[in-house]
Amino acid sequence: MNKEYEIRLEKLNKLKALGVNPYTYDYRPITPFAELVSNYVEAQPASTAGRIISIRGHGKAAFLDLKDRTGKLQIYIKKGQISDLHYQVYELLDIGDVVGVKGKLFKTRTGEITLQVEDLAFLTKALLPLPEKWHGLQDVNLRYRQRYLDLLSNPEVQKTFMMRSRIVKLLRQYLDERGFIEVETPMMHPIPGGAAARPFITHHNTLDMDLYLRIAPELYLKRLLVGGLEKVYEVNRNFRNEGISVRHNPEFTMMELYQAYADYNDMMDITEGIIISIARNILPELKITWGAEQIDLTPPWQRVTYMELFEKHCQTTWQNQAEVIAKAKANKIPTTETSPNDPKGGGRERSFEHIAGDLFEALAEPNLPVNPVFVTDYPISICPLTKVKRNNPELAERFELFINRMEIANAFSELNNPLDQKERFESQLKNKAEGMVTIDEDYVNALMHGMPPAGGLGIGIDRLVMLLTNNPSIRDVILFPTLRLME
Numbered sequence: 001m002n003k004e005y006e007i008r009l010e011k012l013n014k015l016k017a018l019g020v021n022p023y024t025y026d027y028r029p030i031t032p033f034a035e036l037v038s039n040y041v042e043a044q045p046a047s048t049a050g051r052i053i054s055i056r057g058h059g060k061a062a063f064l065d066l067k068d069r070t071g072k073l074q075i076y077i078k079k080g081q082i083s084d085l086h087y088q089v090y091e092l093l094d095i096g097d098v099v100g101v102k103g104k105l106f107k108t109r110t111g112e113i114t115l116q117v118e119d120l121a122f123l124t125k126a127l128l129p130l131p132e133k134w135h136g137l138q139d140v141n142l143r144y145r146q147r148y149l150d151l152l153s154n155p156e157v158q159k160t161f162m163m164r165s166r167i168v169k170l171l172r173q174y175l176d177e178r179g180f181i182e183v184e185t186p187m188m189h190p191i192p193g194g195a196a197a198r199p200f201i202t203h204h205n206t207l208d209m210d211l212y213l214r215i216a217p218e219l220y221l222k223r224l225l226v227g228g229l230e231k232v233y234e235v236n237r238n239f240r241n242e243g244i245s246v247r248h249n250p251e252f253t254m255m256e257l258y259q260a261y262a263d264y265n266d267m268m269d270i271t272e273g274i275i276i277s278i279a280r281n282i283l284p285e286l287k288i289t290w291g292a293e294q295i296d297l298t299p300p301w302q303r304v305t306y307m308e309l310f311e312k313h314c315q316t317t318w319q320n321q322a323e324v325i326a327k328a329k330a331n332k333i334p335t336t337e338t339s340p341n342d343p344k345g346g347g348r349e350r351s352f353e354h355i356a357g358d359l360f361e362a363l364a365e366p367n368l369p370v371n372p373v374f375v376t377d378y379p380i381s382i383c384p385l386t387k388v389k390r391n392n393p394e395l396a397e398r399f400e401l402f403i404n405r406m407e408i409a410n411a412f413s414e415l416n417n418p419l420d421q422k423e424r425f426e427s428q429l430k431n432k433a434e435g436m437v438t439i440d441e442d443y444v445n446a447l448m449h450g451m452p453p454a455g456g457l458g459i460g461i462d463r464l465v466m467l468l469t470n471n472p473s474i475r476d477v478i479l480f481p482t483l484r485l486m487e
């Protein structure tokens with residue numbers, strides 16, 4: 001690489017000696033390559049720009065391939081048909097350089113649409129080569145660390161992130177058309193809340209106070225319901241100081257919405273509507289190929305209760321705590337957790353709810369169907385922000401949507417009783433629920449002023465994109481995933 005760098009640096013200095021700025025300011029007009037090809041007219045004048053990905057010299061002439069975000073275009077340079085200065089510039093070109101070209105379109109003997117260059121503008125000198133001579137960047141770790149090379153080298157990666165942008169745009173369009181308004185809520189919270197998760201902590205120097213990066217926007221969005229904004233949503237970044245896996249990144253994107261005068265049944269309809277609407281816009285049919293699985297999104301989607309699945313796959317009932325704990329131990333699910341102050345000690349007992357939830361995750365979730373399924377009516381003890389089920393006070397009006405056995409969405413009939421909410425917060429605080437440092441009294445105060453009955457929904461954008469673009473890892477759909485620092 002050092003030798004290549006020195007050669008390119010020498011060329012850069014030669015460009016400067018010719019009076020050419022190797023890092024120019026702008027270039028116009030530019031017509032995308034795909035547009036030039038689709039609207040081709042013989043001898044039509046054209047002006048465009050792109051990155052050089054191949055150079056094939058033939059004496060005093062050469063064919064070069066350029067790439068822009070819409071595709072590839074061949075250009076033809078011949079001595080005598082451009083100025084002497086421009087030909088000298090051509091001789092200093094390398095793969096990776098960015099150039100602007102003007103000329104006329106024609107077709108080669110093989111029928112390839114080509115631009116015959118009459119004017120060559122040098123726009124950017126690349127001092128380092130593209131990876132593996134443009135055959136694609138294969139090193140997975142390097143792909144994530146140097147996403148710019150991944151995007152340059154792998155056209156499918158570009159397509160994934162362009163599709164991600166389209167998916168989010170379609171989601172917003174669906175909600176906007178149904179009267180929801182997009183809002184923004186704080187990303188730094190004085191009190192973490194809205195989910196059971198370990199937060200990242202930062203410090204504000206001027207106020208001399210600790211703040212927590214948002215683990216969920218829920219409590220702020222529901223304050224807006226109190227304020228009369230009856231249908232709100234936010235496409236938001238959340239931060240959870242937890243593990244990393246193919247389905248988890250510490251920084252991730254969610255869409256959360258809240259609708260007054262609705263419940264979790266309405267949220268099921270909205271969830272189904274959002275995903276089907278997006279799929280119909282980007283897929284040829286309501287079927288997804290994901291790895292070896294064929295997933296059918298055709299509605300209506302299956303609905304099954306949490307307890308049905310728990311009893312079927314865990315072979316016991318939620319109420320039989322002793323047997324649940326015994327089965328957890330048999331499946332190597334920890335029943336104690338070490339203290340941060342004494343990592344070698346035995347630690348304290350984990351809550352039954354956490355143990356039983358892990359057992360469900362270990363035994364029931366892997367046996368869910370690949371097609372969409374709403375898992376409904378979770379135990380109330382693990383749903384501190386949810387209304388109890390109308391005909392069963394031991395359950396909560398909550399669902400999670402699974403597609404291909406992966407959680408995609410979570411929704412509630414939202415708890416709006418301030419006295420009940422405060423009792424649940426106090427119970428969480430007493431039991432040292434993860435992420436719970438104190439009670440958000442202002443949120444309780446907001447509920448005291450009256451929040452209308454409402455349904456709330458969160459959809460994991462990263463996982464939805466994974467599903468719709470056939471990518472097995474969350475790192476494949478996040479431009480810059482969280483990685484360990486290189487030593």
